[in-house]
Amino acid sequence: MLTPATTGGSPDRHRLVVLFGGVSAEHDVSCVTAAHVLAAADRDRFDIVPIGITREGVWTRNDAAIAAMAEQRALPDHLEPVGTALQPLAAVSEGDLPVVVLPLLHGPHGEDGTVQGMLELAGVPYVGSGVLSSAVCMDKAMAKVVTAQAGIPQCRWLEYRDGVGDRAELEARAIAELRAPLFVKPANLGSSVGISKAHDAAELTAAIDLALTYDEVVVLEEAVTGREIEVAVLGNEAPEASLPGEVLPGAEFYDYADKYLNGTAGLQIPAKLTDDEIAEVRALAVSAFTAMRCSGMARADFFYEEDGRGWLLNEVNTIPGFTPSSMYPKMWEATDLPYRDLIDRLVDLALARHRRRSGFSTSH
Ligand SMILES: Nc1ncnc2c1ncn2[C@@H]1O[C@H](COP(=O)(O)OP(=O)(O)O)[C@@H](O)[C@H]1O
Ligand SMILES: [Mg+2]
Known part of the structure; x- marks a missing residue:
């Protein structure tokens, strides 16, 4: 120690x-x-x-x-x-x-x-979330199970673990239940690496093969047609949500090149939403943060089906992009918390969490 x-x-x-x-x-x-x-x-x-x-x-x-x-x-x-x-x-x-x-x-x-x-x-x-929260947020399949249990809406999805169950049957079921196009993702990764959009059964097989080169668990999702709205959350037991931001993808979806290489994704902060919509998504972001037992910081990413199901949680990132031009710091800046102060707050939260946990009894 x-x-x-x-x-x-x-x-x-x-x-x-x-x-x-x-x-x-x-x-x-x-x-x-x-x-x-x-x-x-x-x-x-x-x-x-x-x-x-x-x-x-x-x-x-x-x-x-x-x-x-x-x-x-x-x-x-x-x-x-x-x-x-x-x-x-x-x-x-x-x-x-x-x-x-x-x-x-x-x-x-x-x-x-x-x-x-x-x-x-x-x-x-x-700084940031502990072991369990970090692991659950990183695993797109486990994250869905936990947030569904907390009643947070999300898209329809299926999971495939390499070598477990009949893959051909799963692929047929995915096409029947989720309908093409579908998103295929390695359960544990980020920055859109290994993710593909499969438009038919043949592409689905290839997309699963690709995702399985990154992880043994693969998540299949219906393709949602909606706006991509993100919220920054900061805190421990009583987290606060920032104003939401919107990602306007430059490519067919917000892929790695779009995020980091081309600079083609546009960010709109704050997102153009009504006051009621903003209040809803902020509350959902806090619920997701709490359900996932996050600490310190996390960015909750949503799809917004304006004329459909409304808010659908996509994922919670426990270490979101953190350059001054990344969504997380920019959303806080728009909520009157500048970058340098954000770093201070995160350190304060880390110290508070550590103090709290150090105080727990270890005797029986
Ligand atoms: N089910 C889906 N429907 C529509 N677009 C999706 C779906 N899943 C992912 N995308 C697109 O792919 C991008 C990356 O997927 P995401 O699950 O956020 O992975 P990562 O953890 O790599 O950020 C999203 O920002 C979005 O543009
Ligand atoms: Mg993402």
């Missing part, structure tokens, strides 16, 4: 360990985010220590490597690893400041509860 120090500096000053990069397909996105956070965080309050995780999973504090990752350049040849799990955290905790970790890792091995589990074992406070 690492013991955060309590002496030295101002009482509010912390060592903010920013974890970024990572082995997931969202490595690049994470590096861009980290560069922005490092530039924006309040240096009076935080001593910032970036720890980069290379695509190969090497944890590094090498300055040249960190700069290269943040600027998307090639890494230096001889990289001095600082270990793969607790050692780097132990090293940064040896100083005179209490540590708080900001995991800016998207997708598997970052947003899915694995890193959160390691931080729990290390006993350090960290």
